[in-house]
Amino acid sequence: MKxxxxxxxxxxxDIAINYGHAAFRGRQIYKWIYNYRNKKKNIDQIEILxxxxxxxxxxxxxxxxxLGFKERYLANDGTLKLLLATNDNEGIECVGIPTExxxxxxLSSQVGCPMDCKFCATGKEGLKxxxxxxxxxxxxxxxxxxxxxxxxxxxxxxxxxxxxxxxELLLSIRSINEDFQISQRKITVSTxxxxxxxxxxxxxxxQILGKCQFTLAISLHASNQKMREMIIPSxxxxxIKNIIEDCRQFVKDTGRxxxxxxxxxxxxNDKLEHANELSDLLRGFQCHVNLIQYNQIDEVxxxxxxxxxxxxxxxxxxxxxxxxxxxxxxxxxxxAACGQLRQNAKNK
Ligand code: SF4
Numbered sequence: 105m106k107x108x109x110x111x112x113x114x115x116x117x118d119i120a121i122n123y124g125h126a127a128f129r130g131r132q133i134y135k136w137i138y139n140y141r142n143k144k145k146n147i148d149q150i151e152i153l154x155x156x157x158x159x160x161x162x163x164x165x166x167x168x169x170x171l172g173f174k175e176r177y178l179a180n181d182g183t184l185k186l187l188l189a190t191n192d193n194e195g196i197e198c199v200g201i202p203t204e205x206x207x208x209x210x211l212s213s214q215v216g217c218p219m220d221c222k223f224c225a226t227g228k229e230g231l232k233x234x235x236x237x238x239x240x241x242x243x244x245x246x247x248x249x250x251x252x253x254x255x256x257x258x259x260x261x262x263x264x265x266x267x268x269x270x271x272e273l274l275l276s277i278r279s280i281n282e283d284f285q286i287s288q289r290k291i292t293v294s295t296x297x298x299x300x301x302x303x304x305x306x307x308x309x310x311q312i313l314g315k316c317q318f319t320l321a322i323s324l325h326a327s328n329q330k331m332r333e334m335i336i337p338s339x340x341x342x343x344i345k346n347i348i349e350d351c352r353q354f355v356k357d358t359g360r361x362x363x364x365x366x367x368x369x370x371x372x373n374d375k376l377e378h379a380n381e382l383s384d385l386l387r388g389f390q391c392h393v394n395l396i397q398y399n400q401i402d403e404v405x406x407x408x409x410x411x412x413x414x415x416x417x418x419x420x421x422x423x424x425x426x427x428x429x430x431x432x433x434x435x436x437x438x439x440a441a442c443g444q445l446r447q448n449a450k451n452k
Contacts (some may be wrong), residue, residue: 105162106165106166106291107131107166107167107168107169107170107236107238107239107242108137108166108167108168109137109168109169109170109238109241109242109245110236110237110238110241110275110276110283110391111134111137112278112279112282112283113130113131113134113283115129115130116130116133116134117130117131119133119161119166120128120133120157122310123157123160123161123164124155125157125302129153129154129157132150132152132153133150133153135154136149136150137168137196138283138285143168144266145168145169145245146168147161147162147166147167147168148162150296153403154250158250167197169238169241169242169245170190170191170238170239170242171188171189171190171239171242171243172188172189173186173188173189174187174188174189174195176250177407178315182201182202183199183200183201183202184199184200184245184247184250184251185197185198185199186198186199186200186243186246186250187202187282188242188243188246189407190235191238192217192233194215194233195215196212196235196239196243196262197212197262197263198211198212198243198246198247198262199247199262200247200250200251200255202251202253202405205256205259206256206257207248207251207253207255207256207257208255208256208257208258208259209243209244209247209252209255209257209258209259210259210260210261210262211240211243211244211258211259211260211261211262212232212235212240212243212262212263212264213235213240213260213262213263213265213266213269213272213273214231214232214233214235214263214264214265214268214269215231215232215233215234215235215263215264216229216230216231216232216233216263216264217229217231217263217264217265218230218231218265218268218338219232219265219296219336219338220337220338221296221323221325221335221336221338222334222335222336222337222404222406222432223325223335223367223369223398223401223404223406224225225401225403225404226263226264226415228403229266231264231268233262233266233271234272234305235264235269235272236272237272237273237276237279240272240276241276241280241284243262244258244280244284246444246448254428255284255385256286256288256290257286257290257291257292258280258286258290258291258292259291259292259294259321260273260291260293260294261290261294261321262293263294265296265298266294266295267293267295267297267298267301267302267304267305268291268298268301269285270301270304270305270308271308273293274308274309274312274313277291277293277309277313277318278312278313281313284377286381287317288313288316288317288318289317289318289319291318291319292319292320292321292363292422293305293319293320293321294321294323294365295320295321295322295323295448296322296323296336296338296339297322297339297342297347297350298342299341299342299346302320302347302350302351302353302354303353303354303357303386305354306354306357306358307318307336307357308391308446316357316358316360318358319360319361319362319363319419320351320354320360320363321361321362321363321364321365322347322351322362322363322364322365323336323365323367324344324347324365324382325365325366325369325373326344326373326378327366327373327378327379327381327382327385328344328381328401329343329344329345330370331373331378334342334372335372335373337362342415344385345385348386348389351389351391352389355390355391356391361390361392362389362390362391362392363389363391363392363393363394364386364391364392364393364394365394365396366382366393366394366395366396367396367398368395368396368397368398368408368409368413368414368417369398369406369407369409369412369430370398370406370407370408370409371407372406374409374413374417376416376417376420379411379417379420379421379424380420380424382421382426383420383421383424383425383426387424387425387426388428390427391426391427392427392429393426393427393428393429394428394429394430394431395414395417395418395428395429396431397410397411397414397430397432398411414430414436415430418430
């Protein structure tokens with residue numbers, strides 16, 4: 105199957121020419137896919153194309169998008185979580201997070217994940233495979249169609265480790281930026297951090313996209329190496345100090361500040377001594393810490409931190425001169441955490 109989603113205007117012009125049509129037919133397909141972000145996602149619906157060209161595209165196996173709908177879960181606060189099916193019948197999750205002015209799409213980059221973070225339902229299953237760029241982009245169309253709104257912001261914080269799928273990640277970012285017309289500055293790539301890959305991300309981004317303006321968010325979740333390895337066993341091959349060094353270089357290379365995600369786990373990483381240790385690690389560095397309240401899942405013993413403790417931790421970081429904010433968990437009821445909808449569907 106050939107997925108037209110993710111094709112550039114030039115790709116689509118070439119397809120039209122290859123099938124004996126004028127280049128403008130490719131531009132018509134482009135407009136149909138991206139400008140209208142058509143709900144039906146069916147080549148038959150591109151009525152502006154001659155019938156024989158539509159038929160040829162279908163006969164040759166072209167499609168617009170390749171995911172299927174499986175389940176939806178709407179939380180009380182309007183956050184919509186979708187479980188979608190791939191062609192090989194795997195389930196992947198994506199989430200639409202609305203505010204008055206924004207619709208943020210939280211996208212998956214892999215089916216499952218090899219990183220085995222101890223707090224995460226997705227990590228329990230291991231990696232099945234990486235997603236293709238077209239499958240990543242299809243999640244945006246599903247969210248827009250289900251919520252009847254344009255997506256304005258993208259975060260790669262769903263299932264998977266994006267830096268282990270870097271080529272398809274960057275291909276999807278190209279399309280999100282150029283075709284979906286969402287500025288790179290409104291895209292966040294979140295990673296647990298893989299040795300050598302932070303440098304590779306900026307280098308490849310400049311090579312492939314000509315710029316690197318998206319936000320890099322590191323899932324740090326700890327103030328020292330020992331604690332980090334306990335929460336994220338795969339972190340044992342990348343010392344926390346080396347991660348910070350590589351992030352400092354990323355800031356120099358791109359001019360973009362780095363964001364550090366810190367999931368507050370009650371009794372584990374939430375003490376004021378940890379806030380001080382984290383401040384020492386990050387001092388003098390163009391960065392920002394995002395504190396997150398944990399969405400508890402059944403199979404994991406970690407507990408949600410109290411709001412009072414979170415605020416004390418936040419104040420300590422702030423008083424230590426660290427830029428810090430608190431991200432409220434959205435969709436705070438069952439199925440809110442990454443991987444839970446897929447897990448529940450499998451258990452049924
Ligand atoms: S938190 Fe992210 S990186 Fe860690 S196991 Fe879950 S999906 Fe993978």
